[in-house]
Amino acid sequence: MARPKIVASLDIGSSKIRTVVGVQEDGNPVPNIIGVGIAPSTGLRKGAVIDVEETINSVSASLEDAERMAGEPINHVFLGIGGNHIESINSKGVIAIGQEHAEINEEDVDRVIEAAQAVTIPSNRRILRIIPKTFAVDEQKGIKYPVGMSGIRLEVETHIVTGFDPIIKNIEKCVLQSGVDIDDIIPASLAPAEAVISKRQKELGVVVVDIGCGSTSVSVFEDGSTLHTAVVPVGGENVTNDIAIGLKTSIDTAEKIKIEYGSTIPEDVNDRETIDLSHISKIDTHVVSKKQVVEIIQARYHEILLLVKDELAKIHRDGMLPAGVILTGAGAKIPGVIDLARETLNLPAQIGFPQNYDGVVDKIDDPAYATAIGLLVWGSRFEGRYHGGIGLKGINIRKGLSNVKGWFKNLLP
Numbered sequence: 001m002a003r004p005k006i007v008a009s010l011d012i013g014s015s016k017i018r019t020v021v022g023v024q025e026d027g028n029p030v031p032n033i034i035g036v037g038i039a040p041s042t043g044l045r046k047g048a049v050i051d052v053e054e055t056i057n058s059v060s061a062s063l064e065d066a067e068r069m070a071g072e073p074i075n076h077v078f079l080g081i082g083g084n085h086i087e088s089i090n091s092k093g094v095i096a097i098g099q100e101h102a103e104i105n106e107e108d109v110d111r112v113i114e115a116a117q118a119v120t121i122p123s124n125r126r127i128l129r130i131i132p133k134t135f136a137v138d139e140q141k142g143i144k145y146p147v148g149m150s151g152i153r154l155e156v157e158t159h160i161v162t163g164f165d166p167i168i169k170n171i172e173k174c175v176l177q178s179g180v181d182i183d184d185i186i187p188a189s190l191a192p193a194e195a196v197i198s199k200r201q202k203e204l205g206v207v208v209v210d211i212g213c214g215s216t217s218v219s220v221f222e223d224g225s226t227l228h229t230a231v232v233p234v235g236g237e238n239v240t241n242d243i244a245i246g247l248k249t250s251i252d253t254a255e256k257i258k259i260e261y262g263s264t265i266p267e268d269v270n271d272r273e274t275i276d277l278s279h280i281s282k283i284d285t286h287v288v289s290k291k292q293v294v295e296i297i298q299a300r301y302h303e304i305l306l307l308v309k310d311e312l313a314k315i316h317r318d319g320m321l322p323a324g325v326i327l328t329g330a331g332a333k334i335p336g337v338i339d340l341a342r343e344t345l346n347l348p349a350q351i352g353f354p355q356n357y358d359g360v361v362d363k364i365d366d367p368a369y370a371t372a373i374g375l376l377v378w379g380s381r382f383e384g385r386y387h388g389g390i391g392l393k394g395i396n397i398r399k400g401l402s403n404v405k406g407w408f409k410n411l412l413p
Contacts, residue, residue: 007031008066009375010059010077010180011188012171015213015236015330017041017058018372019066021074022359024380031380033359035070036369037062046214046233047083049170059178069360076181078379080371081128081171082188084215084233085164090133091116093156104137104146108154116158126168128187129161133225144224159226161187184379189217189229191374192328194381196352196367199224206323208352209308209341210371211331213237216304218311220321228315232307236331239300246296247288253281257293264298264336266291301337305344312345324348328370 005024011017017039022031039062043055063074093116097108109132117130135143137151146154168185175182193208202221210217213236220228236258244254261275269291278285308325312318324347327337332351341349354364354373364373 006070006072006074007376007380008074008077008180009080009372009379010062010175011080011191011372011375012044012047012059012175013041013082013188013212013371014044014046014215015041016368017062018369019062019074019077020364020369020372020376021066021070021072022376022380030357030377031359033357033364033373033376034072035066035068036360036363036372037065037067037069039065041213043174047081047085048167049174052170052174055171055174056177059175063178063180069363074180076183077175078375079171079175079182079185080188080191080375081163081168081185082212082215082217082231082371083163083167084231085167086128086161086187086189086217086229086231087125087163088159088161088229089119091119091158091160093118093158095154097152097154102150102152104149104151104154106147109135109147109156112154112156113158116156117160119160121160121162124165125162126165127160128163128168128185129159129190131159131161131190131226133157133159133227134223142223159229161190161229163187186375186378187229188371188375189219189231190226191372191378192217192352192370193219193221193326194374194377195354195357195370196326196328196374197221197323198355201323201326204323205317205321206326207308207312207317207321207345207347208326208328209305209332211235211304211327211329213330216308216329216331218308220312220315220317222317222321227317228311230311232304232311234300234304234307236329239297239331242296242300243293246292249277249284249288250281253277253284256280257288258297258334261290261293262297262334263294264301264334264340266294266298268336269294297334298336298340301334301340302344305341309345319346321347324350326350326352328352328367330368332367 008021019037021035022033024031043051093112095112135146136155192210203224205222208219215235216232218230240254273290338349
């Protein structure tokens with residue numbers, strides 16, 4: 001029998017670096033997860049490398065942790081990159097079909113997507129993904145997959161995600177020096193949706209909000225395709241900083257306060273409740289008001305959600321997504337955040353846990369692992385369709401979209 005294929009994802013965050021290892025079985029798009037690894041992200045800040053050696057050590061520690069659990073070596077990974085430098089734009093492409101009323105083929109689809117990426121992008125930015133949203137054949141719009149249709153003019157609307165090339169190169173360097181090859185680079189903002197939402201939710205309209213340490217990623221889906229992505233430059237570390245300043249404590253103590261006593265519901269806290277910091281810190285020993293802690297946290301989370309609301313307003317979807325908001329990331333675990341999101345965004349809200357996977361369930365039944373699991377699912381599902389194209393070596397649309405039919409079959413509800 002052939003040896004099972006080992007696949008792995010590496011989620012590079014500003015607080016933690018997570019590795020997930022799976023076994024890819026024929027016919028199953030979701031790998032069986034056999035190992036996870038986690039290590040503090042000590043060499044990065046807001047998604048950018050600030051210390052190469054520390055970053056390499058952090059990545060290596062996460063990989064080694066996952067290898068020990070899986071009992072298998074990790075030789076290559078699907079790499080997720082996030083941070084404030086990730087940006088997105090929409091673009092259109094138009095081509096003429098060779099013959100009048102000729103049948104559209106996959107080569108035509110490749111050509112029109114290649115035409116869509118002919119937009120002005122600064123030389124220091126790299127295209128990470130070109131996602132076809134919808135096609136039009138002549139006057140007929142809203143087509144998901146045009147191959148086999150007849151027409152003389154083919155149009156496409158695409159969503160292009162880019163990153164700051166120097167930041168990406170530094171992360172690539174650190175990962176490669178950790179001893180693994182990179183199969184593909186995937187924007188971390190796109191990954192959580194692959195792990196936590198269904199095709200039906202994508203069809204109805206849903207926003208996935210991943211609250212990380214240095215930033216918050218926003219991904220909006222409608223009619224089965226990506227409508228909008230954005231990165232909000234506020235995250236969990238801003239909450240910690242607010243607590244440290246407001247209570248006059250060290251950053252480490254503020255982080256412990258957030259984890260142990262954090263909430264976004266001041267109404268549930270008695271005005272007389274206090275926290276004796278000497279129980280959780282050797283540096284800070286004074287007593288603080290628990291209600292003040294909760295009010296500080298609520299204010300910052302409200303700001304994050306208002307920024308998400310602004311992103312929805314930009315695309316005219318404020319309060320208009322039937323499947324609501326799905327919250328992921330470590331920052332989504334704080335008590336009361338669902339109610340706050342529901343009130344602020346005027347949408348149904350829930351925490352997004354990774355779904356439909358097998359393996360070490362107890363280790364990854366956590367919204368903090370949504371990105372790492374999503375990277376694994378995305379990479380396994382679309383491997384070969386984008387590798388070498390929209391990835392490490394620049395843009396080669398013809399090669400990168402050689403199997404566009406399979407891409408759309410996976411996206412359609």
